[in-house]
Amino acid sequence: MLIVLFVSFTFMLTPSIDGFVFESEAERKRYGQLIEEFRCPQCVNTNLAGSDAPIAQDLRKTVFSLMREGKSNQEIRTHLRERYGDFILFRPRFTPGTWALWGTPIVLLLLATWFLLGIREKRNAITLNLSDLQRIREISGERT
Amino acid sequence: MQARIKTRLLLATPLIGFGILVFFLGIGFGLAKHQIHPSAVLNEPFPEFESKTLFDEAQITREDLVGTFQLVNVWASWCDGCIVEHGLFLELAKSEVISIIGINYRDSADDAKTWLYERGNPYEKIVVDPHGELCVDLGVYGAPETFLVDPEGIIRAKQVGVLTLTAWMEKFEPLLEAQVEQY
Incomplete structure (x- = not known):
């Protein structure tokens, strides 16, 4: 009896967020993922999912109705970007304006690798020198 | 001689990396000041309604x-x-x-x-x-x-x-x- 009650309660609770009624669990999940992807224009470092600002409510509604119109995730992203700019995307696109953003970590990684390899090479060179020295000593010791 | 230059360059690498970081962060903070609200709709048609x-x-x-x-x-x-x-x-x-x-x-x-x-x-x-x-x-x-x-x-x-x-x-x-x- 308790289990039945519990199951029916969870069933009642799952389909709606923000008062939207979802047709399926997959649709609800997709909505949840999409609203996490966009930045709330008003409260700069919060996503749509986590914001109570009126504009965030409107944008969540927009996301939901675009989903209902059968738009793909990419189409929804483009729709919002055309209105609010790249600013709204938490995951920036690769454009001439953002190449530095995507490129810098790679460049820094390459520089760091080069640096570390350089140090190792140097160390190897020193050990070689020392063993050479020892060998020289041994040889010279044998001689004297 | 060449080895010395290489060593110096190698030692300067973290500094160069830091310089790059400061450069891009500088640009970034500069942008943030002026473009908190970028205008995506500027020079676009007024939407249908x-x-x-x-x-x-x-x-x-x-x-x-x-x-x-x-x-x-x-x-x-x-x-x-x-x-x-x-x-x-x-x-x-x-x-x-x-x-x-x-x-x-x-x-x-x-x-x-x-x-x-x-x-x-x-x-x-x-x-x-x-x-x-x-x-x-x-x-x-x-x-x-x-x-x-x-x-x-x-x-x-x-x-x-x-x-x-x-x-x-x-x-x-x-x-x-x-x-x-x-x-």
Whole structure:
């Protein structure tokens, strides 16, 4: 009896967020993922999912109705970007304006690798020198 | 000799890396200061819409806005900034330099009307947007926000927040004058 009650309660609770009624669990999940992807224009470092600002409510509604119109995730992203700019995307696109953003970590990684390899090479060179020295000593010791 | 240069270069690598980081962060912070609200809708056509006017509840669409220059102002009775800029809109309406269209954003019709009775109505027409659909299409962050729409229905200037006299004179008026000569 308790289990039945519990199951029916969870069933009642799952389909709606923000008062939207979802047709399926997959649709609800997709909505949840999409609203996490966009930045709330008003409260700069919060996503749509986590914001109570009126504009965030409107944008969540927009996301939901675009989903209902059968738009793909990419189409929804483009729709919002055309209105609010790249600013709204938490995951920036690769454009001439953002190449530095995507490129810098790679460049820094390459520089760091080069640096570390350089140090190792140097160390190897020193050990070689020392063993050479020892060998020289041994040889010279044998001689004297 | 070459080895010494290589060693020096190698030792300078962290410093170079740090320099690169500072360079890009510098650019980034500089951008953030000026582009908190980038204008994605600038030089784009005013969005299609279909709504009602506040007072006579007549149907209004994008077609009713094209043909002349329009100053489109997003406002609401709950918005404090709108009170601040209201004086400027009343002045502009009185001087008849441009027709002013209001978009009543997420508001109740009664509150909006009371607000206008108390403060004066600078708007030629008022489009109601109780659920913010038109404002989402306009890329609005919140009220107040003001757009300059040219006779072809293209958004030419945008002000996020209160439209100050300085903003009007610097961003809106020159465009209006330059383009009036053109038409």
